């Protein structure tokens with residue numbers, strides 16, 4: 001043991017530069033940064049590194065990637081005192097320390113929860129998948145990915161919740177692609193039947209998940225089939241019959257397809273419900289359970305930014321053992337979204353919206369305006385275009401799939417600065433360019449509100465959400481005040497006065513006056 005209290009693998013002095021290190025012999029560990037011989041283990045991350053230089057590179061990247069609040073006392077010594085031979089049990093303490101720092105909360109019903117992975121390279125992923133992650137700019141996993149990916153790769157079922165825009169999609173796609181690739185290499189003859197299924201509430205979200213799956217699965221034995229309404233079923237069936245690894249669909253169309261055609265689903269080993277709280281609500285739950293019962297006890301991965309005890313209960317019934325992973329405080333608005341609540345009477349909403357859209361200071365295009373009805377979306381988009389001269393389009397469930405794709409293309413391509421949408425874009429859809437959301441009509445629940453304003457921030461980027469609120473929304477006042485307070489947002493005085501009155505009335509109703 002040298003005076004720094006560490007023992008490098010070998011007795012020689014710790015190498016300073018990566019260039020000083022030799023190439024690894026077969027079977028030797030590789031440096032996670034430069035792939036030279038991973039002679040040392042970094043005590044902060046448990047990763048193999050080849051030199052002090054690579055250790056510092058690794059820690060610098062992690063600091064940026066994990067966006068952990070920079071604590072002045074957290075100084076990574078550039079000396080060799082942090083190198084040690086991994087002692088049994090030390091990884092558990094490291095894992096706990098890391099979870100505390102990143103607010104990763106885990107609960108396992110007896111299921112041993114694997115430690116969080118600080119780098120994708122330490123997850124044992126196929127090299128091509130690692131390359132695709134790097135090409136996508138995913139230098140390091142987000143906190144939810146750090147814990148959910150190792151847990152899912154271990155074969156355990158997972159219920160995961162994390163902020164909107166925090167990388168939940170890759171949290172389930174990476175394990176799916178990895179396990180499908182391994183399966184196909186172990187059973188080369190069995191190349192046709194699907195191995196995984198993802199269900200999501202809207203077509204747009206399914207299209208986005210498939211795009212991300214294709215990007216991450218590029219160059220691997222990994223094909224996808226999109227099974228959503230609005231597109232011909234014959235083409236979807238044909239693609240599945242040609243052999244795919246992953247089916248991504250909306251419950252209604254998947255139930256339809258399974259009812260009308262024989263599709264081999266026995267080998268589906270992973271079943272994902274994205275926006276799980278929405279998927280287990282009335283209207284979706286029966287179809288989801290029908291599909292689940294057609295499968296043979298797959299591993300279950302459940303994801304959402306808002307998860308309730310009801311979801312935990314139903315989730316627990318889908319899998320014998322399930323690991324629960326949550327990041328930060330659950331069911332809270334994304335702190336990166338600056339909320340501005342404005343008290344606006346129903347009749348004044350349009351005028352107020354036109355004022356905002358005409359204002360250089362307040363209008364930050366491209367912006368999404370959320371309304372509660374399909375007709376309202378069409379009418380408001382037309383009114384915006386006519387009155388302000390700013391081109392606006394509308395999108396909702398009544399529009400044919402082709403038109404929905406075209407509208408999304410025009411909006412995300414920057415041709416149209418305002419998109420008026422119903423809840424069809426409320427959840428999960430990654431509107432990368434959007435940093436402003438205007439909630440013209442308050443959604444029916446505070447959870448939907450959290451998802452809607454979450455469109456304004458992805459990966460911690462700052463965004464703004466302007467909310468029109470009035471007496472019509474009185475049933476949500478207490479929850480809305482709490483959501484605004486949790487982000488330090490100002491609360492209109494009308495909302496404060498009426499909330500206390502609403503709370504008083506609720507109390508009276510509760511005691512049966």
Ligand SMILES: Nc1ncnc2c1ncn2[C@@H]1O[C@H](COP(=O)(O)OP(=O)(O)OP(=O)(O)O)[C@@H](O)[C@H]1O
Nearest residue numbers: 138140141142164165166167168169428430458459
């Ligand atoms: N590890 C990563 N590094 C960099 N960018 C990432 C990483 N993981 C995901 N992203 C990007 O962050 C954005 C948000 O990811 P994603 O849509 O999966 O978030 P989400 O948590 O599913 O959001 P929501 O709750 O709204 O569905 C996407 O543009 C995605 O490409």
